[in-house]
Amino acid sequence: MAAPASSKSQAPQRGPIDRFFKITERGSTIGREVRGGLVTFFAMSYIVVLNPLILSTAPSAAGTFIGGGAQANQPSVAAGTALIAGIMTIVMGLVANYPMAIAAGLGINSVVAFTVAQAGDASYADAMGVVVLEGVFILILVLTGFRVAVFRAVPSQLKVAISVGIGLFIALIGLWDARFVTAAAATPLQLGSSGSLRTWPVAVFVFGLLLAIVLMVRKVKGALLIAIVGSTVLAVIVEAIGKLGSFGADNVGGWNLNVPSFDGGFSLPDFSILGQFSILGALQHLGPLTLVLMVFSLMLADFFDTMGTMVAIGAEGKLLDKDGNPPKTQQILIVDSAAAIAGGMGGVSSNTAYIESAAGVGDGARTGFANIVTGGCFLLATFLSPLVEMVPYEAATPALVVVGFLMMMQVSGISWNDYEIAIPAFLTIILMPFAYSITVGIGAGFISYVVIKLAKGKAKAVHPLMWVASALFVIYFMFEPIRALLG
16 A cells, blocks of 8 residues: 655645746736736836936926926936836835835925925936935834834824825825816916916826726726826827827927927937936035935935835735734835935936835735846836837826825824824915925924924923924024025
8 A cells, every 4th residue: 555645745835936926825816916917017007108208307496497407307207217116016025025116206306306406506316315224214214113213213104194195295296287277366376377278288198197097996807007197198189189289388288298209219218317426516516414304304304205105015915923023124225215216326216115015915916026026117118218209298297196195194193183293284384385395394393393382491302303303494494594694
């Protein structure tokens, strides 16, 4: 009688990929990881279009367009965005084995484009130098274990307010760039170009916004990307029929940024944006105080989101330990910090963890192998980067409005009945869009929080780092009078 087969021989054979990424151990399969990786890519691939739209069109302090000009530089920013996202997402998968993808951070790129790039005599390279410094600083905090201390220094509800404020700021940028709202003589803003929606480009924006909303409500994967592509196709059809041309003083019914026409030409990726950063230039043109404040502002925009994102993704995939920590937390934070540095050195703004990764986890991803799939898709997307030249603002900015909504959802995490935190949170939220500055919103929130605690006799409840940050913001707000006083 034959001997019974051992339990070891009956166990399914695990390949090297399965063993390395612990796919079976985490209750997944290679098929599920591939599907989850694809879903994550489609959920966040809109950044390849939106990042160049934000970075290549914000005027710098030097009077030129950040990145050297919108028309000339967009394909390069798109190619660089896809390249850095692909590389760092794969690195996250290999080093941390965590299904969390990385790309240029929305919100962070707005800080770079509309705050850092317009400070002092900053150039595009100087702004990216600030991003590199911010990434280095965060990496040091991670390696020294100080990041948790800084994380605890800012009240959690003030962190929520910062995210919400950035969301409103992003939404305003989307509405403004699509000319859904414009400046008016009698009021600061008005609907459309004359109090009504009367141009075809604005109609395309409305179509894209409604399409994105419907797809999101129906939980369609890749809703934002589908909305961008669908709006662009509609814009190409409208332009082919109406020959609207570019927006200008003598053509208010034209397209903003790009005319949606396709000449059929493809080219290899343009990576000329890579390496456009200058740390010494940032110090020279911004000055030590402004540089410190800018680095701190970027750190706040980048720093806290990652911790919340990795915990949210871990909770979705049931990957957290009994203390609520994901596996290889230190490795995750190190890769995320390195991604910020890589984004600055690559000239495409700080790269960070994407909450859209939760879509892939919801579809089955549990390991870093999903990142290999997502990252590979981003690398392939570098060959499609020239297509961004045919995407007008009106087709892409609906996604900004929707992302603003997603960030606004966090507002319920603020205790509005507690004035001690509600007032600083309120000032943080409203001053970002109203003052058109993320830094102003953060500074107002910090200063008002410290003042209120001091007035209530609770000065000891304020973390020392909050006192330091608030003092720096006071100097920042009073910089011109102080400079005039000192001659």
